């Protein structure tokens with residue numbers, strides 16, 4: 001089977017024009033087939049505050065009321081997605097920007113209200129819900145999909161879905177067709193032993209070590225859902241998952257010693 005690289009970039013890279021441009025330059029040179037997923041939570045929060053929409057996050061997930069859904073649609077599907085695509089086009093990478101509603105790529109259901117009402121937040125039923133064949137059609141035509149963190153409910157509403165989860169679900173869905181290597185890129189060199197020391201990268205984490213790192217409080221905040229998504233992808237057939245620095249994407253793809261390898 002051919003290898004497919006699925007790469008996710010998060011808010012801190014997207015928020016820095018210099019880091020983003022440098023990442024996209026590297027991404028554009030990576031071998032095809034490849035697929036990019038972007039977040040943009042930080043930009044949505046900043047623009048929202050200017051518009052009087054205060055961010056409300058619970059366990060790393062944004063409570064998405066009707067006004068916030070309009071905001072994230074403008075920011076993720078518009079500003080971020082289309083700028084990334086335009087930049088990639090300038091770098092000779094033929095990208096197409098997509099939300100989960102486009103070509104029915106990622107249908108989802110509105111998260112049921114339990115203790116917390118997350119509003120217009122979408123849960124993807126599973127990788128089988130993803131329209132993998134259409135993504136494959138793009139890939140086989142030499143087109144690189146760039147996916148925004150929005151899904152849809154099939155009844156006319158977009159839904160906000162965490163970008164790390166989208167990356168994990170898409171990777172799992174594509175694992176039937178390709179050997180998938182999923183790479184979570186962010187602004188640090190990998191999962192760190194000491195948050196203050198950028199050189200304390202943990203080379204590899206398995207599920208037992210992950211439990212220990214959580215118990216000791218070494219892995220916290222946004223790293224917990226990222227690692228949960230990484231293990232979910234491995235459990236469901238994704239070949240390899242690496243968490244690493246967006247600035248080291250070429251080394252990670254080349255299989256060099258960079259970032260943190262996640263293994264079962």
Ligand SMILES: Nc1ncnc2c1ncn2[C@@H]1O[C@H](COP(=O)(O)OP(=O)(O)O)[C@@H](O)[C@H]1O
Pocket residue numbers: 009010011012039041164185186187188190191192193194195218219220221222223224226
């Ligand atoms: N052990 C750790 N190593 C690296 N980052 C960690 C660790 N524990 C918690 N984090 C936090 O996780 C964050 C990454 O998650 P998140 O903010 O969701 O990133 P992104 O927006 O790129 O998905 C880092 O910026 C860091 O603050």
Ligand SMILES: CC(=O)N[C@@H](CCC(=O)OP(=O)(O)O)C(=O)O
Pocket residue numbers: 009010011012038039040041042044060061062072121122149160161162163164
């Ligand atoms: C439901 C939910 O929380 N959605 C996320 C989607 C964006 C995201 O995940 O962005 P990063 O990867 O940059 O954090 C949010 O609105 O913040």
